[in-house]
Amino acid sequence: MNEVPSPDLRIGDSERESALSALGEHLSAGRLDVDEYGDRSARVAAARTRGELAEVFADLPEPHPVFGTPPPAPAKAVQPKPPGAVAYSDRPLSQRVSAAMMPVLFAGAIVLGITTGIWWFIALPFLFGAFAQGIWGKDWDKDRRERDRRRHRS
Known part of the structure:
Protein backbone atom coordinates (compact mmCIF):
# COMPACT_ATOMS: atom_id res chain seq x y z
CA MET A 1 0.00 0.00 0.00
CA ASN A 2 1.51 3.26 -1.00
CA GLU A 3 0.49 6.20 1.08
CA VAL A 4 -2.80 6.25 2.98
CA PRO A 5 -4.73 9.48 2.46
CA SER A 6 -5.40 11.17 5.81
CA PRO A 7 -4.34 8.31 8.14
CA ASP A 8 -6.03 9.96 11.16
CA LEU A 9 -9.40 10.12 9.43
CA ARG A 10 -12.00 7.83 10.97
CA ILE A 11 -13.38 4.96 8.92
CA GLY A 12 -16.90 3.64 8.55
CA ASP A 13 -18.56 0.33 7.86
CA SER A 14 -17.99 0.53 4.11
CA GLU A 15 -14.19 0.76 4.61
CA ARG A 16 -14.27 -2.16 7.06
CA GLU A 17 -16.28 -4.24 4.58
CA SER A 18 -13.81 -3.37 1.84
CA ALA A 19 -10.91 -4.42 4.10
CA LEU A 20 -12.57 -7.70 5.06
CA SER A 21 -13.24 -8.44 1.40
CA ALA A 22 -9.58 -7.77 0.55
CA LEU A 23 -8.46 -10.01 3.43
CA GLY A 24 -10.72 -12.76 2.08
CA GLU A 25 -9.02 -12.51 -1.30
CA HIS A 26 -5.59 -12.80 0.37
CA LEU A 27 -6.81 -15.85 2.30
CA SER A 28 -8.10 -17.53 -0.87
CA ALA A 29 -4.79 -16.70 -2.66
CA GLY A 30 -2.89 -18.48 0.13
CA ARG A 31 -1.08 -15.40 1.44
CA LEU A 32 -2.73 -15.77 4.85
CA ASP A 33 -3.53 -18.85 6.89
CA VAL A 34 -6.82 -19.17 8.76
CA ASP A 35 -5.40 -18.07 12.14
CA GLU A 36 -3.70 -15.00 10.70
CA TYR A 37 -6.89 -14.17 8.78
CA GLY A 38 -8.84 -14.34 12.05
CA ASP A 39 -6.35 -12.06 13.83
CA ARG A 40 -6.33 -9.51 11.02
CA SER A 41 -10.12 -9.62 10.72
CA ALA A 42 -10.41 -8.81 14.42
CA ARG A 43 -8.00 -5.89 13.96
CA VAL A 44 -10.07 -4.65 11.00
CA ALA A 45 -13.25 -4.82 13.08
CA ALA A 46 -11.57 -2.87 15.90
CA ALA A 47 -9.89 -0.29 13.63
CA ARG A 48 -11.11 3.28 13.97
CA THR A 49 -8.83 5.19 11.59
CA ARG A 50 -7.42 4.71 8.11
CA GLY A 51 -3.93 4.40 9.59
CA GLU A 52 -4.94 1.47 11.82
CA LEU A 53 -6.52 -0.22 8.83
CA ALA A 54 -3.42 0.39 6.69
CA GLU A 55 -1.24 -1.36 9.31
CA VAL A 56 -3.20 -4.58 8.74
CA PHE A 57 -2.25 -4.51 5.05
CA ALA A 58 1.34 -3.20 5.41
CA ASP A 59 2.97 -6.51 4.35
CA LEU A 60 0.37 -7.55 1.76
CA PRO A 61 0.21 -6.75 -1.96
CA GLU A 62 -2.95 -5.50 -3.68
CA PRO A 63 -5.93 -5.69 -3.12
CA HIS A 64 -6.15 -3.19 -0.29
CA PRO A 65 -9.22 -1.57 1.22
CA VAL A 66 -10.80 1.27 -0.72
CA PHE A 67 -11.14 4.48 1.24
CA GLY A 68 -13.92 6.98 0.79
CA THR A 69 -16.09 5.06 -1.65
CA PRO A 70 -18.81 2.66 -0.63
CA PRO A 71 -18.69 -0.88 -1.99
CA PRO A 72 -20.88 -1.51 -5.02
CA ALA A 73 -24.47 -2.30 -4.18
CA PRO A 74 -25.46 -5.93 -4.74
CA ALA A 75 -27.56 -6.59 -7.80
CA LYS A 76 -31.26 -6.73 -7.10
CA ALA A 77 -32.73 -10.16 -7.42
CA VAL A 78 -35.61 -10.48 -9.81
CA GLN A 79 -38.64 -11.50 -7.84
CA PRO A 80 -40.82 -13.99 -9.65
CA LYS A 81 -44.51 -13.33 -9.99
CA PRO A 82 -46.79 -15.24 -7.66
CA PRO A 83 -47.80 -18.55 -9.27
CA GLY A 84 -51.45 -17.51 -9.58
CA ALA A 85 -50.77 -14.16 -11.27
CA VAL A 86 -50.51 -14.64 -15.04
CA ALA A 87 -50.93 -11.76 -17.43
CA TYR A 88 -53.72 -12.09 -19.95
CA SER A 89 -51.24 -11.72 -22.81
CA ASP A 90 -49.19 -14.65 -21.44
CA ARG A 91 -52.09 -17.02 -21.80
CA PRO A 92 -52.31 -19.27 -24.89
CA LEU A 93 -54.42 -18.11 -27.82
CA SER A 94 -56.92 -20.96 -27.41
CA GLN A 95 -57.67 -19.89 -23.84
CA ARG A 96 -58.05 -16.23 -24.82
CA VAL A 97 -60.45 -17.15 -27.66
CA SER A 98 -62.59 -19.35 -25.43
CA ALA A 99 -62.69 -16.60 -22.78
CA ALA A 100 -63.78 -14.06 -25.41
CA MET A 101 -66.54 -16.38 -26.66
CA MET A 102 -68.10 -16.87 -23.20
CA PRO A 103 -70.02 -13.56 -23.02
CA VAL A 104 -71.21 -13.95 -26.61
CA LEU A 105 -72.48 -17.46 -25.92
CA PHE A 106 -74.12 -16.36 -22.71
CA ALA A 107 -75.93 -13.49 -24.46
CA GLY A 108 -76.95 -15.83 -27.29
CA ALA A 109 -78.30 -18.35 -24.81
CA ILE A 110 -80.40 -15.70 -23.10
CA VAL A 111 -81.82 -14.47 -26.43
CA LEU A 112 -82.52 -18.04 -27.54
CA GLY A 113 -84.10 -18.88 -24.20
CA ILE A 114 -86.36 -15.82 -24.33
CA THR A 115 -87.43 -16.35 -27.95
CA THR A 116 -88.01 -20.10 -27.78
CA GLY A 117 -89.06 -20.48 -24.17
CA ILE A 118 -86.34 -23.07 -23.56
CA TRP A 119 -84.35 -21.72 -20.63
CA TRP A 120 -81.88 -24.56 -20.37
CA PHE A 121 -79.83 -22.92 -23.15
CA ILE A 122 -78.44 -20.65 -20.47
CA ALA A 123 -76.32 -23.61 -19.36
CA LEU A 124 -74.54 -23.75 -22.76
CA ALA A 130 -66.07 -26.92 -18.80
CA PHE A 131 -65.42 -28.45 -22.23
CA ALA A 132 -62.74 -25.84 -23.06
CA GLN A 133 -61.02 -26.37 -19.71
CA GLY A 134 -60.93 -30.10 -20.34
CA ILE A 135 -59.41 -29.65 -23.78
CA TRP A 136 -57.03 -26.70 -23.34
CA GLY A 137 -56.56 -26.40 -19.58
CA LYS A 138 -53.76 -28.95 -19.21
CA ASP A 139 -51.86 -27.51 -22.18
CA TRP A 140 -51.98 -24.08 -20.58
CA ASP A 141 -50.47 -25.43 -17.35
CA LYS A 142 -47.75 -27.20 -19.34
CA ASP A 143 -46.98 -24.02 -21.33
CA ARG A 144 -46.82 -21.98 -18.12
CA ARG A 145 -44.38 -24.44 -16.49
CA GLU A 146 -42.14 -24.40 -19.59
CA ARG A 147 -42.18 -20.59 -19.68
CA ASP A 148 -41.27 -20.45 -15.97
CA ARG A 149 -38.37 -22.90 -16.52
CA ARG A 150 -37.04 -20.75 -19.38
CA ARG A 151 -37.23 -17.60 -17.23
CA HIS A 152 -35.33 -19.27 -14.37
CA ARG A 153 -32.58 -20.49 -16.69
CA SER A 154 -31.89 -17.02 -18.07
Whole structure:
Protein backbone atom coordinates (compact mmCIF):
# COMPACT_ATOMS: atom_id res chain seq x y z
CA MET A 1 0.00 0.00 0.00
CA ASN A 2 1.51 3.26 -1.00
CA GLU A 3 0.49 6.20 1.08
CA VAL A 4 -2.80 6.25 2.98
CA PRO A 5 -4.73 9.48 2.46
CA SER A 6 -5.40 11.17 5.81
CA PRO A 7 -4.34 8.31 8.14
CA ASP A 8 -6.03 9.96 11.16
CA LEU A 9 -9.40 10.12 9.43
CA ARG A 10 -12.00 7.83 10.97
CA ILE A 11 -13.38 4.96 8.92
CA GLY A 12 -16.90 3.64 8.55
CA ASP A 13 -18.56 0.33 7.86
CA SER A 14 -17.99 0.53 4.11
CA GLU A 15 -14.19 0.76 4.61
CA ARG A 16 -14.27 -2.16 7.06
CA GLU A 17 -16.28 -4.24 4.58
CA SER A 18 -13.81 -3.37 1.84
CA ALA A 19 -10.91 -4.42 4.10
CA LEU A 20 -12.57 -7.70 5.06
CA SER A 21 -13.24 -8.44 1.40
CA ALA A 22 -9.58 -7.77 0.55
CA LEU A 23 -8.46 -10.01 3.43
CA GLY A 24 -10.72 -12.76 2.08
CA GLU A 25 -9.02 -12.51 -1.30
CA HIS A 26 -5.59 -12.80 0.37
CA LEU A 27 -6.81 -15.85 2.30
CA SER A 28 -8.10 -17.53 -0.87
CA ALA A 29 -4.79 -16.70 -2.66
CA GLY A 30 -2.89 -18.48 0.13
CA ARG A 31 -1.08 -15.40 1.44
CA LEU A 32 -2.73 -15.77 4.85
CA ASP A 33 -3.53 -18.85 6.89
CA VAL A 34 -6.82 -19.17 8.76
CA ASP A 35 -5.40 -18.07 12.14
CA GLU A 36 -3.70 -15.00 10.70
CA TYR A 37 -6.89 -14.17 8.78
CA GLY A 38 -8.84 -14.34 12.05
CA ASP A 39 -6.35 -12.06 13.83
CA ARG A 40 -6.33 -9.51 11.02
CA SER A 41 -10.12 -9.62 10.72
CA ALA A 42 -10.41 -8.81 14.42
CA ARG A 43 -8.00 -5.89 13.96
CA VAL A 44 -10.07 -4.65 11.00
CA ALA A 45 -13.25 -4.82 13.08
CA ALA A 46 -11.57 -2.87 15.90
CA ALA A 47 -9.89 -0.29 13.63
CA ARG A 48 -11.11 3.28 13.97
CA THR A 49 -8.83 5.19 11.59
CA ARG A 50 -7.42 4.71 8.11
CA GLY A 51 -3.93 4.40 9.59
CA GLU A 52 -4.94 1.47 11.82
CA LEU A 53 -6.52 -0.22 8.83
CA ALA A 54 -3.42 0.39 6.69
CA GLU A 55 -1.24 -1.36 9.31
CA VAL A 56 -3.20 -4.58 8.74
CA PHE A 57 -2.25 -4.51 5.05
CA ALA A 58 1.34 -3.20 5.41
CA ASP A 59 2.97 -6.51 4.35
CA LEU A 60 0.37 -7.55 1.76
CA PRO A 61 0.21 -6.75 -1.96
CA GLU A 62 -2.95 -5.50 -3.68
CA PRO A 63 -5.93 -5.69 -3.12
CA HIS A 64 -6.15 -3.19 -0.29
CA PRO A 65 -9.22 -1.57 1.22
CA VAL A 66 -10.80 1.27 -0.72
CA PHE A 67 -11.14 4.48 1.24
CA GLY A 68 -13.92 6.98 0.79
CA THR A 69 -16.09 5.06 -1.65
CA PRO A 70 -18.81 2.66 -0.63
CA PRO A 71 -18.69 -0.88 -1.99
CA PRO A 72 -20.88 -1.51 -5.02
CA ALA A 73 -24.47 -2.30 -4.18
CA PRO A 74 -25.46 -5.93 -4.74
CA ALA A 75 -27.56 -6.59 -7.80
CA LYS A 76 -31.26 -6.73 -7.10
CA ALA A 77 -32.73 -10.16 -7.42
CA VAL A 78 -35.61 -10.48 -9.81
CA GLN A 79 -38.64 -11.50 -7.84
CA PRO A 80 -40.82 -13.99 -9.65
CA LYS A 81 -44.51 -13.33 -9.99
CA PRO A 82 -46.79 -15.24 -7.66
CA PRO A 83 -47.80 -18.55 -9.27
CA GLY A 84 -51.45 -17.51 -9.58
CA ALA A 85 -50.77 -14.16 -11.27
CA VAL A 86 -50.51 -14.64 -15.04
CA ALA A 87 -50.93 -11.76 -17.43
CA TYR A 88 -53.72 -12.09 -19.95
CA SER A 89 -51.24 -11.72 -22.81
CA ASP A 90 -49.19 -14.65 -21.44
CA ARG A 91 -52.09 -17.02 -21.80
CA PRO A 92 -52.31 -19.27 -24.89
CA LEU A 93 -54.42 -18.11 -27.82
CA SER A 94 -56.92 -20.96 -27.41
CA GLN A 95 -57.67 -19.89 -23.84
CA ARG A 96 -58.05 -16.23 -24.82
CA VAL A 97 -60.45 -17.15 -27.66
CA SER A 98 -62.59 -19.35 -25.43
CA ALA A 99 -62.69 -16.60 -22.78
CA ALA A 100 -63.78 -14.06 -25.41
CA MET A 101 -66.54 -16.38 -26.66
CA MET A 102 -68.10 -16.87 -23.20
CA PRO A 103 -70.02 -13.56 -23.02
CA VAL A 104 -71.21 -13.95 -26.61
CA LEU A 105 -72.48 -17.46 -25.92
CA PHE A 106 -74.12 -16.36 -22.71
CA ALA A 107 -75.93 -13.49 -24.46
CA GLY A 108 -76.95 -15.83 -27.29
CA ALA A 109 -78.30 -18.35 -24.81
CA ILE A 110 -80.40 -15.70 -23.10
CA VAL A 111 -81.82 -14.47 -26.43
CA LEU A 112 -82.52 -18.04 -27.54
CA GLY A 113 -84.10 -18.88 -24.20
CA ILE A 114 -86.36 -15.82 -24.33
CA THR A 115 -87.43 -16.35 -27.95
CA THR A 116 -88.01 -20.10 -27.78
CA GLY A 117 -89.06 -20.48 -24.17
CA ILE A 118 -86.34 -23.07 -23.56
CA TRP A 119 -84.35 -21.72 -20.63
CA TRP A 120 -81.88 -24.56 -20.37
CA PHE A 121 -79.83 -22.92 -23.15
CA ILE A 122 -78.44 -20.65 -20.47
CA ALA A 123 -76.32 -23.61 -19.36
CA LEU A 124 -74.54 -23.75 -22.76
CA PRO A 125 -71.79 -21.24 -21.90
CA PHE A 126 -71.04 -23.10 -18.68
CA LEU A 127 -70.90 -26.40 -20.55
CA PHE A 128 -68.64 -24.82 -23.16
CA GLY A 129 -66.37 -23.48 -20.39
CA ALA A 130 -66.07 -26.92 -18.80
CA PHE A 131 -65.42 -28.45 -22.23
CA ALA A 132 -62.74 -25.84 -23.06
CA GLN A 133 -61.02 -26.37 -19.71
CA GLY A 134 -60.93 -30.10 -20.34
CA ILE A 135 -59.41 -29.65 -23.78
CA TRP A 136 -57.03 -26.70 -23.34
CA GLY A 137 -56.56 -26.40 -19.58
CA LYS A 138 -53.76 -28.95 -19.21
CA ASP A 139 -51.86 -27.51 -22.18
CA TRP A 140 -51.98 -24.08 -20.58
CA ASP A 141 -50.47 -25.43 -17.35
CA LYS A 142 -47.75 -27.20 -19.34
CA ASP A 143 -46.98 -24.02 -21.33
CA ARG A 144 -46.82 -21.98 -18.12
CA ARG A 145 -44.38 -24.44 -16.49
CA GLU A 146 -42.14 -24.40 -19.59
CA ARG A 147 -42.18 -20.59 -19.68
CA ASP A 148 -41.27 -20.45 -15.97
CA ARG A 149 -38.37 -22.90 -16.52
CA ARG A 150 -37.04 -20.75 -19.38
CA ARG A 151 -37.23 -17.60 -17.23
CA HIS A 152 -35.33 -19.27 -14.37
CA ARG A 153 -32.58 -20.49 -16.69
CA SER A 154 -31.89 -17.02 -18.07
